[in-house]
Amino acid sequence: MLGEYRIEGRRASEIAASVERGVGDGSLAPGQLLPPMRELAGGLGVNPNTVAAAYRTLRERGVIETDGRRGSRVRSAPATTARGSLRVDAPEGVRDVGEGNPDPALLPDLTEALAAVARGYAERPPLYGEAPVDEGFARLARAAFDADGVPAGPVGVASGSLDAIERVLVAQLRPGDAVAVEDPGWGSLLDLVPALGLRPVPVAVDDEGPLPDAVARALRGGARALVVTDRAQNPTGACVSRARADELRAVLAGHPDVLLIEDDHGHGIVAEPPHPLATGAGRWAFVRSVAKAYGPDLRIAAFTGDAETVDRVLGRQRLGPGWVSRLLQRAVTHLWATGAVDPVAVSAAYGERRDGLVRALARRGVAAHGRGGMNVWVPVADETGAVARMLGAGWAVAPGARFRMETGPAVRVTVSRLAPADIEPLADALAYAAGPAQARSYG
Secondary structure (H helix, E strand, C coil), X not given: CCCCCCCCCCCHHHHHHHHHHHHXXXXXXXXXXXXXXXXXXXXXXXXXXXXXXXXXXHHHCCCEEECHHHCEEECCCCCCCCHHHCCCCCCCCCEECCCCCCCHHHCCCCHXXXXXXXXXXXXXXXXXXXXXXXXXXXXXXXXXXXHCXXXXXXXXXXXXXXXXXXXXXXXXXXXXXXXXXXXXXXXXXXHHHHHCCCEEEEEEEECCEECHHHHHHHHHCCCCEEEEECCCCCCCCCCCCHHHHHHHHHHHHCCCCCEEEEECCCCCCCCCCCCCCCCCCCCEEEEEECHHHHCCCCCCEEEEECHHHHHHHHHHHHHCCCXXXXXXXXXXXXXXXXXXXXXXXXXXHHHHHHXXXXXXXXXXXXXXXXXXXXXXXXECCCHHHHHHXXXXXXXXXXXXXXXXXXXXXXXXXXXXXXXXXXXXXXXXXXXXXXXXXXXXXXC
């Protein structure tokens, strides 16, 4: 099973160190199956509980993963290159529609909000020892959660949605645990999960969100957590419908110990309300970032969840950064209170561009996806060739490899800066790029 490598040791710490040495010098390769605990215990002449303790230590350190009856194996190392680096830099003269940024013209002016916060700061600057969550921020965030049917729970603040998701995962899971993630899905999340020593399990997605059968398979297979994007999923634009939410809640009801994390990526840029999956039972968190509607540099995400999860996250946060800047919290509170962003108008602006491109592609025989938000997902026959052909036509798109695990090749197009005159030429280029590569013969 292990070839020539011999695991050694009499104590759990020695056995764990022996396995780590083998992994470190390459004697134990990623995916290498380890001996069953009783078999290894017999070979070493130790109690099986000693081997069990060693394997537990290795799982907690992210060295191995255990998959029920399939046994324990060396965990595959996360990719050394983050998915974010799988991008196409737009050379001079090429339009970049792969960057994923919002339209600056639709972001609010921060002048008054920051000035108001500065005036308040001059009167009474926040100091050490104050509550980490600003009272006004928590009140407005909780009111918005209530209006959208999110179950009751305390409010926390994180530095963006990925920070919140990371903190929730770390608070409730251990290295080696499996996490069901959308495929295609948010590239940063697909990088984060293995970086935490967790095992991503892909779940297929359509325009209404994760497929219930795929979620059920992942949870039956041992996934300890499920991460779902409620609106404007990145990269497909999927939005969980009311009917799909009912189906997914029914699946989750059969797995009450699974941690549910919902990311409301469409906050402020999608007019229709979300359909939360959380019912208030079990372990759950609902995360809402302001980045897409109010500006990526406002590193603020409000989150809520069951009392234990939120308490664990805030407790760990106190031991690290302590709190998210109350100046930023109060700036966002001012933007919310003054209605600085009109979600209906923003949603309509992005929808006109997104729907226009999807319709134009449909007229050319290309099925694309983009139900909400600012992105369109275009399946292609040859991803590398499609990216190259788009560059040749004057457009830089995002390679689908940034966002997918098992799903087929595709490219992502961000419509946020498209003008009406851009739709037809962009659709022409995408229709050409989506087809199979042209065969060539060389003499």
